Amino acid sequence: MSPLNTDDLHRIFEKLDRNGDGLVSLDELQWLLERIGVHTGLDELWSLVGKTSLDCIDFFFFYDSIIKQNLKGDDEEQSEDREGDNDDLESDLAKAFKVYDLNGDGYISCEELQSVLSRLGLWNAHCGKDCRRMINVYDTNSDGLLDFEEFKNMMLVSNP
Structure with a gap:
């Protein structure tokens, strides 16, 4: 596919x-x-x-x-x-996380997520304005932010 x-x-x-x-x-x-x-x-x-x-x-x-x-x-x-792909994957995910973590605080906020998705052309009026739902799906500690582990789970499509 x-x-x-x-x-x-x-x-x-x-x-x-x-x-x-x-x-x-x-x-x-x-x-x-x-x-x-x-x-x-x-x-x-x-x-x-x-x-x-x-x-x-x-x-x-x-x-x-x-x-x-x-x-x-x-x-x-x-x-x-x-054999070495897990290290490569972790490194790639860390780089991707830094792209979304615009202020470098170690968390991805709704505003940061929406900003990056908009720049990538993946966010528009068709998808609505509330990205909190997107974060909440993988926000295991319910702080309204994604830390690296939560981001990694999201990218690897593990069930929250």
Whole structure:
């Protein structure tokens, strides 16, 4: 599965959102998944998503998690060839964290996250204005900020 760009994801989201309410229901998501050959029941889909509908941001996270799981599966098949990759991965994640931690305080705030996503072209009016939800998904200590470990969990798509 090759990753789609943001514009492609917006178009898919808008086509799935048949009633124009800014949400994609699990039925609509299930319809899409079946079209690409992924057959899953609504109960299983609900357990993966954790809610009955997805807004644009949730849809992007869902897509991103599928891509990362697919890439992770490919990596596991080649793990014998990659002994030093954990150190490389940790280093890459630390560099990425510094990109988001604009003030260098060791935490990523909502404002920093939105600023970086805006500069990358990944944040616009379609996705709403509240990034607190994005942070809260991985904010295990509920301080409203992401520290490095929480950021790492987010990037590796571990369940919070």
